[in-house]
Amino acid sequence: MIFPEDFVWGAATASYQIEGAVKEDGRGQSIWDTFSHTPGKVVDGDTGDVACDHYHRYKDDIGLMRELRLGAYRFSIAWPRIQPDGAGPVNPRGLAFYDKLVDELLAAEISPYATLYHWDLPQALEDRGGWTNRDTAYRFADYAAAVHDRLGDRVHTWATLNEPWVSAYLGYGNGVHAPGRRDPAEAMRSAHHLLLGHGLAARRLRPGTVMLVVNSAPVLTPAQVGDPSAVPSEADAAAVHRIHALLTRQFLDPAVHGTYPAEVLEAAARNGGTEHIRDGDLALINAPIDLIGINYYNPCVVESGPGLPADAAWPGSEDVRFAAADAPTTAMGWPIVPDGLSRLLIRLSHDYPEVGLMVTENGAAFDDVVENGRVHDADRLAYLDGHLREVWRAVQAGADLRGYLVWSLLDNFEWAEGYRRRFGIVHVDYPTQTRVLKDSALWYRDVIARNGL
Numbered sequence: 001m002i003f004p005e006d007f008v009w010g011a012a013t014a015s016y017q018i019e020g021a022v023k024e025d026g027r028g029q030s031i032w033d034t035f036s037h038t039p040g041k042v043v044d045g046d047t048g049d050v051a052c053d054h055y056h057r058y059k060d061d062i063g064l065m066r067e068l069r070l071g072a073y074r075f076s077i078a079w080p081r082i083q084p085d086g087a088g089p090v091n092p093r094g095l096a097f098y099d100k101l102v103d104e105l106l107a108a109e110i111s112p113y114a115t116l117y118h119w120d121l122p123q124a125l126e127d128r129g130g131w132t133n134r135d136t137a138y139r140f141a142d143y144a145a146a147v148h149d150r151l152g153d154r155v156h157t158w159a160t161l162n163e164p165w166v167s168a169y170l171g172y173g174n175g176v177h178a179p180g181r182r183d184p185a186e187a188m189r190s191a192h193h194l195l196l197g198h199g200l201a202a203r204r205l206r207p208g209t210v211m212l213v214v215n216s217a218p219v220l221t222p223a224q225v226g227d228p229s230a231v232p233s234e235a236d237a238a239a240v241h242r243i244h245a246l247l248t249r250q251f252l253d254p255a256v257h258g259t260y261p262a263e264v265l266e267a268a269a270r271n272g273g274t275e276h277i278r279d280g281d282l283a284l285i286n287a288p289i290d291l292i293g294i295n296y297y298n299p300c301v302v303e304s305g306p307g308l309p310a311d312a313a314w315p316g317s318e319d320v321r322f323a324a325a326d327a328p329t330t331a332m333g334w335p336i337v338p339d340g341l342s343r344l345l346i347r348l349s350h351d352y353p354e355v356g357l358m359v360t361e362n363g364a365a366f367d368d369v370v371e372n373g374r375v376h377d378a379d380r381l382a383y384l385d386g387h388l389r390e391v392w393r394a395v396q397a398g399a400d401l402r403g404y405l406v407w408s409l410l411d412n413f414e415w416a417e418g419y420r421r422r423f424g425i426v427h428v429d430y431p432t433q434t435r436v437l438k439d440s441a442l443w444y445r446d447v448i449a450r451n452g453l
């Protein structure tokens with residue numbers, strides 16, 4: 001299975017998950033600093049205070065990327081390093097870190113892909129309402145412009161947001177993520193303002209290549225997981241349609257087509273109203289973009305039935321029951337369904353033919369053991385192999401798929417799960433900060449070398 005000649009192979013990380021140095025060089029506090037230091041929010045009371053100490057070790061980490069022959073490295077920029085209070089003058093020492101990071105990547109012949117927002121909102125903006133406050137969208141656009149002014153001569157691929165669904169519905173809906181608020185109306189307002197920020201920022205990142213990165217999944221009934229030809233009941237088909245609208249179309253329809261699905265407008269009307277959606281907003285959100293970044297881990301399995309009554313993560317899903325998949329699971333409890341990725345990519349390439357696609361995250365957490373300086377992570381290697389075969393199938397089926405970025409380069413701070421969940425193809429021993437290439441990394445290096453499986 002050989003991929004197109006210009007297919008991009010890479011890896012992805014995010015600032016709060018790997019950098020550490022949370023008080024260094026003028027960095028301001030983010031909502032994840034606040035959240036992780038709030039007792040009970042993160043497993044084992046873990047925080048991103050040190051993480052992988054990438055802020056100080058980035059040159060060695062880029063050396064590992066070069067050893068793996070990565071063509072691209074997707075990282076995120078910590079807004080609180082650039083504008084400690086989320087607005088106003090740029091902090092030169094904060095920007096200087098990313099300036100050096102980019103130069104080191106280019107010297108290693110690795111293309112820098114920068115994500116502007118991977119969840120570490122400046123706390124000062126949250127103190128003024130965060131993403132429930134429309135003004136935050138405008139602050140985000142100013143921040144994006146300031147970073148692009150400095151790095152845009154060398155960074156040519158930009159992601160505005162990482163997974164606005166997670167930011168809105170886990171941050172403001174069920175409170176599992178920072179800032180830990182639990183209000184479905186606030187979650188829906190936040191989703192809209194995140195999209196507004198995306199649209200405003202996208203216009204200020206040209207002439208770069210601009211993408212919106214979403215967590216997406218094929219929404220399937222239990223029967224469809226193993227049998228794509230299974231025909232759902234009318235009620236189950238309605239449940240599938242609704243969740244696909246809430247999870248994926250809520251973000252891609254506005255961004256690519258300048259429209260909201262009726263299901264989203266109805267859910268908003270029943271959860272706080274739609275006053276926050278002002279005339280002209282959809283035109284602002286619908287800024288031209290080049291790529292959709294797809295973060296895929298597992299399918300979303302649903303059927304009709306009593307919904308999760310107070311689950312503010314899914315307002316508008318009252319008559320949908322989330323079901324288990326008949327499949328093995330990763331250490332996160334997420335079902336392993338490789339063909340879910342090809343089914344998703346082919347569906348999205350049909351629904352949004354105007355834009356290209358890139359797999360911007362795909363990977364798996366499994367418990368790792370270091371033995372004799374090696375990590376034989378056969379489960380992770382099998383997960384990646386199986387999913388890459390599906391990526392290849394999607395390309396063969398005609399999807400305009402530009403590349404694949406594995407999540408993640410390094411074991412890192414896995415949000416509310418802390419450090420106990422390891423997604424890296426490179427093992428990190430946190431007490432010593434020693435890096436070890438796992439078997440999956442050695443395998444991935446060979447995949448890149450032969451441009452295929």
Ligand SMILES: N=[N+]=NCCCCNC(=O)[C@@H]1[C@H]2[C@H](O)[C@@H](O)[C@H](O)[C@@H](CO)[C@@H]12
Pocket residue numbers: 014017162163166215295297313361407414415423
């Ligand atoms: N209800 N519910 N649904 C929960 C769906 C959440 C899916 N999680 C992701 O996609 C996150 C993405 C993130 O970019 C990265 O920063 C995370 O480390 C990985 C691994 O967790 C994935």
